[in-house]
Amino acid sequence: MSQDNHVTRRALLKTAGGLALVSGLSAPAILRAQTADVIRIGHLTPRTGFLGPLGEYAVMAIDLAVEEINAAGGMMGRKVEVLKEDSVNPQTASTKAERMIERDKVACIIGEISSASCLTIAQVASRNKTLFINTGGNSDALRGKDCQRYMFHVESQNSMYVKTVGRSFLRDGLVKGKKWYSLTADYAFGHDLLKVSKRFMEANGGQFAGDDLVPTDATDFSAYLLKIREAKPDLVVINLAGNQITNFLKQYAEFGLTFPVGGFGFDTALAWAAGKGNFVGTWPVVWHHQIDTPGSKAFVAAFTKKYNKPPENQAWGDYIATKIVAASVNELKSAESPKIIEHFEKGAKFDLLKTRQGYFRASDHQLMHEMYAVTALPADKIKNQWDIFTSSPAVPGPEEPLEVIAATKEENSCTFPS
Amino acid sequence: MSTILLAQQVLNGLLDGVYYLLIALGLSLIFSLGGIVNLAHGAFYAIGAYLTLIVSPWLGFGGAFVVAPVVVALLGVVIERLLFRRFYRSDPILSLLLTFGLAMVAEQGLRMIFGAPPLSYSIPQALRGQVFIGSFIYSFYRVVLLGVAAACIAGLWLLLQKTSFGRVVRAGVQNPDMVGALGISLQPYMSAVAALGIGLAGLAGVLLAPIYSIHPAMGQEIITPAFVVVVIGGLGSFWGVVFAALLVGLVKGVMVGIGYSAASTAAIYLLMLLVLLFRPRGLFGERITRFE
Structure with a gap:
């Protein structure tokens, strides 16, 4: 604070910016010697x-x-x-x-x-x-x-996720002739999932009502919830990732919206974090702890x-x-x-x-491999913080080949670079 | 898009900005008086949220609302006394490194104690429900949150403008050497300002715990927009920060409302860039001798 110490705003901003950049790098690891055993x-x-x-x-x-x-x-x-x-x-x-x-x-x-x-x-x-x-x-x-x-x-x-939970949506009559509105995580995963979701919903007669791309660092969903409320969809499709899903679920319950919710991508930890009463809808998983x-x-x-x-x-x-x-x-x-x-x-x-x-x-x-669709249990049926959903039987069923839920050659084909 | 929906988004955006405000006001205070850019400010917000989880089973949300900010404020005093104090007169790069390190220690500490996966916490039963004003829907909890935030802002303003404490703090922001020459030691004021600013961050943690995901890195999520608010608002200006917080909320909300949600985060940085280009001191920034 003395007079000989001039702190300019510009210098402060520069330093802060520099630090933010540096934070992406990690500490160097210790060199490890090779051993045969x-x-x-x-x-x-x-x-x-x-x-x-x-x-x-x-x-x-x-x-x-x-x-x-x-x-x-x-x-x-x-x-x-x-x-x-x-x-x-x-x-x-x-x-x-x-x-x-x-x-x-x-x-x-x-x-x-x-x-x-x-x-x-x-x-x-x-x-x-x-x-x-x-x-x-x-x-x-x-x-x-x-x-x-x-x-x-x-x-x-993504195709396997979509086709797994898609069976549940079809069974519950949430696809054919119904309006769906989606929120999509704004990075490679989300963009890809939106494409695959659209293909599935269109093929099964769903009506696309709208989509919002959500920045990965978004924490507040109130603006999106107002849009969803206005659109009055028959199904809200959540193609978000990580903490976005927890934030969405908590705030969806907070705003008291009751449109059926489902997602084409999901992780159990995010449902656990949303907790009893906030976790709703039907979601696909590769595995869960109740199998x-x-x-x-x-x-x-x-x-x-x-x-x-x-x-x-x-x-x-x-x-x-x-x-x-x-x-x-x-x-x-x-x-x-x-x-x-x-x-x-x-x-x-x-x-x-x-x-x-x-x-x-x-x-x-x-x-x-087999996958599962899990559905949130109502709050009064939940006995502990982990067992908050019920699961569908394995998808595909025992009589079907495992490949039926995977993307077909026409949908997604790979040529390995030589 | 209908006018009503746009009006809803404008209102919602403004309300949204209030959450940044609780963080940004503390940042701005500590920055103005001590010249310390507190990169650890978000960590205190996270600690406030985790304290809510710990205290709630015994004292309920109401208890956490009182206890958590006080504990965080005391933590702020300790940090000010032991660490910040040594850096007021040194090169700002040192205090930046200090608070950057503190933020990492705090985040990693939370990770070690509570684990990295997010923890669950819900709105207390009594504060659930929605409020309808015409076709506008709002959550009752957020109305309460808004009331608390408004009370904090009013209280802080009164404290800074109408009390002798506030007069010394404002004088200290403008010219600390002159305050010293008048025989007033700024040290106890710095402790009080750190307690206030950091306590407010703790309070924000309590208030947002029921609606946001609680995880060790939650401080990082809120600190960046809060910094943008401080830069746009201008250093040393109370109402500048308030105005900037509302503006940032508004810009984000309207971007989502009109269908450009993907650019909603980029928009606030663009806003900051424009403000810095045309008003390098921020919208309402005062001329502070020692920062020029």
């Missing part, structure tokens, strides 16, 4: 930002999976070590993937939630001929025009014991991807990416903790 896996997922809450489940799950794998003898008798980093944004994700592959010599990279970051990681992985398993990026484009030979998808594509199979029950029990809360769908993705890699490496007696990829492409079957086994479709590297 350890196999390293890289794990990248957003741990901050609007997808951060989901990334945390991914981290908890891969830790649990690695712990179990090591307890069972590791991979080819070698101990598994997982390197975990916050992927932050597409640029940082690609830098960190590069570092994990080139410096830390990871056998493969597992993880991610943001479709935009999946793309940049996949490009790095392909350039370095290293396997990348996407556990949370949904966009069809990743399995279509942006598909890569070195990228596989445990997470379902009645021995595998799922064991996973839920182990996870709950370690972390004092049940796992959600993102936890399943990273857990199962790690287990798939371990099973394949042990079977092949090799951790080389080209060999694992060949194994996957040949249609190897994997236990996914569900009633049926699953496999990667060779044409686009999408995991073929």
Whole structure:
């Protein structure tokens, strides 16, 4: 405050801006020496930002999976070590993937939630001929025009989400001749999902009433709620992501709107955060903690014991991807990416903790597996903070091929770059 | 789009701006008097929200409404006494680094204690429901929120304009050396201003916990628009900040209303850019000797 210390507003603003830019970068990791008795896996997922809450489940799950794998003898008798980093944004994700592959010599990279970051990681992985398993990026484009030979998808594509929950909407008479209004997360995932949603709704006779793109950092939905109220839709379709979904649900209940709600993309943790009475509608999931199979029950029990809360769908993705890699490496007696990829492409079957086994479709590297539609329970039927929904039986049903919910060749086709 | 709907969006946008205001007023106060850009301000908002979760099971929302802002304000005093105080006279880059670090420590601390997944909290039963004015719908809770915010703004204005405390603070903003020469030590005033500003952020945390997602990074979400408000409003101007908060809310609301929701965030930055181009001191910014 003395006279010899001139602080200009310009300098302050510049400094503040500079700091904001720098905050995207992370602290340098410590250089790790190579040893022969350890196999390293890289794990990248957003741990901050609007997808951060989901990334945390991914981290908890891969830790649990690695712990179990090591307890069972590791991979080819070698101990598994997982390197975990916050992927932050597409640029940082690609830098960190590069570092994990080139410096830390990871056998493969597992993880991610943001479709935009999946793309940049996949490009790095392909350039370095290293396997990348996407556990949370949904966009069809990743399995279509942006598909890569070195990228596989445990997470379902948007088409699978849409066709799974779409069956529930059709059954409840919410599609044919009905007006639907949607809110869309304004980034790669949302844009892709809106396209797929429109295709499904149009094919089944739905009337598009309007859509609003919602910035990913939006917290207040009152302006959108007023528009929805004015449009009087028969179905509100929520194609949002991360914290957006929790904020929307809380405020939808606050404004007392009663139009049926559903979404084509969803994560259980966001419903838990919205809580009893605020969580409404019908939503698709790849997995949930109430699935009645021995595998799922064991996973839920182990996870709950370690972390004092049940796992959600993102936890399943990273857990199962790690287990798939371990099973394949042990079977092949090799951790080389080209060999694992060949194994996957040949249609190897994997236990996914569900009633049926699953496999990667060779044409686009999408995991073929069962999905579920969950419906919010009314407040008076809810007994605890976790069991707040009921689930449909597995989709597709036991008599149908797993591929019926996936995008067809006409809808989304992939030509791997050579 | 109908005129009525547009009118609804204008009104809603203005009301929306009030939430930023509670954060921005504290930021502006601490900035004006101490020259500290408090990047940790959002963290205190997050702490206020988490305290609401802790206190509510025992004292209810009403209890949290009283306890949480007081606890956050006391935390503010401690931070001012131990940390801010050492940086009033140093290069602003140092206090920026300090508060940037504080924000990270606070966010990571919340993550370690409560976990990264968002936690659930709902509007208390007594404050639920909707208010209808003609065809305009509004949530009853937000009407209450608006009342509380308006009371805070009025109280703060009276404190700054009509009391001897306020006179010293305003003099300290304009010319701290002259205040010192008159034999008034600004130190206790700085502690009080930090308590007020940071307590207001805590209060905002309590008020928004029932309607926003509660997660460790929630402070980051609110701090950026709050900074934009302070920059647009102008340094040292109470009504400038109030006006800018309403303006930012209005611009965001109307952008959504007319169908340009994707650009609603970009629009407020564009607004800030325009204001800085034509009025570098902000819309109502006063000429403050030591910042020129």
